[in-house]
Amino acid sequence: MKASELREKTLEELEQEVENLSKEHFNYRMQQSTGQLGQSHMLKEVKKDMARVKTVLNEKRKEA
Structure with missing residues (x-):
């Protein structure tokens, strides 16, 4: 996911995206703790996203 793509979204869409990524990160952590996560790089990728x-x-909130 590129920052330029994110800048085109609205605040509500970005907040929803943060919520979805947070849930996805939680699921990956649970899979890792139980030994079911085969692609450990996904944790790092989701955190960066x-x-x-x-x-x-935050940039959009400061502009408004």
Whole structure:
């Protein structure tokens, strides 16, 4: 997910995206703790995506 794509979204869409990524991150952590997560790089990827979304969200809030 690119920051340029995120900047085109509304605040509500970005907040929903943060919520979805947070749930996805939780699920990956649970899978990792039970030994079911085969792709451990997904944890890092989701965390970075969450950070990108939160950064753009904060930028938009400061503009308003």
